Amino acid sequence: MADGTTWHSSDIDHVIVSEEQIRDKTAELAKQVAADHADAESILLVGVLKGAVMFMADFARALGRVGPPVELEFMAVSSYGQGTTSSGVVRILKDLDRDIAGRHVVVVEDIVDSGLTLSWLLKYLESRSAARVDVVALLRKPDALKVSIPVRYVGFDIPSEFVVGYGLDYAERYRDLPFVGVLKPSVYGRG
Numbered sequence: 241m242a243d244g245t246t247w248h249s250s251d252i253d254h255v256i257v258s259e260e261q262i263r264d265k266t267a268e269l270a271k272q273v274a275a276d277h278a279d280a281e282s283i284l285l286v287g288v289l290k291g292a293v294m295f296m297a298d299f300a301r302a303l304g305r306v307g308p309p310v311e312l313e314f315m316a317v318s319s320y321g322q323g324t325t326s327s328g329v330v331r332i333l334k335d336l337d338r339d340i341a342g343r344h345v346v347v348v349e350d351i352v353d354s355g356l357t358l359s360w361l362l363k364y365l366e367s368r369s370a371a372r373v374d375v376v377a378l379l380r381k382p383d384a385l386k387v388s389i390p391v392r393y394v395g396f397d398i399p400s401e402f403v404v405g406y407g408l409d410y411a412e413r414y415r416d417l418p419f420v421g422v423l424k425p426s427v428y429g430r431g
């Protein structure tokens with residue numbers, strides 16, 4: 241496996257966003273966020289676990305290089321469980337550890353699909369009195385949106401296919417892949 245493949249790379253039908261595209265886009269998004277928040281004393285990144293874990297780690301480092309000081313917070317919410325469609329019911333599995341009142345908050349998401357998770361989360365964060373809440377999402381599926389939500393910074397608009405990798409899972413697997421891809425249909429129903 242020294243060539244960068246993993247044992248489950250062979251479950252991928254095709255790659256949607258490569259490792260290199262992710263790296264370049266992350267740096268570009270960090271520059272945009274830094275420019276828009278240049279007057280902030282610090283930026284509080286709120287990563288949405290678990291899917292955003294890879295993007296959060298890379299985005300925080302990219303932003304730290306070009307912008308004001310960065311602080312990290314995490315929330316864990318779940319609406320997909322083991323399946324490939326949103327239940328629409330968002331459950332908080334882990335809440336913020338501290339007060340965000342008056343802070344410049346940037347929510348870091350791996351994907352905006354139906355938009356239901358983010359729509360719920362934005363209302364929740366606004367109810368906690370942040371000064372400003374923006375969203376950076378690596379991926380968005382424009383044709384799958386069920387609610388209209390403001391996502392200021394978007395990495396890639398992708399087709400409405402279920403994707404995995406770079407934090408995104410199918411039944412908790414494939415999060416470790418360094419790229420984003422579509423699973424082979426034969427994988428579904430396995431296990």
Ligand SMILES: O=P(O)(O)OC[C@H]1O[C@H](OP(=O)(O)OP(=O)(O)O)[C@H](O)[C@@H]1O
Pocket residue numbers: 288289290291292317318319320321326349350351352353354355356357358408409
């Ligand atoms: O726009 P939506 O249709 O709401 O989908 C987006 C959300 O779904 C996924 O989380 P999931 O519930 O699978 O939890 P996970 O991050 O732990 O995998 C993903 O990480 C987003 O948070």
Ligand SMILES: [Mg+2]
Pocket residue numbers: 291320321408409
């Ligand atoms: Mg998931």
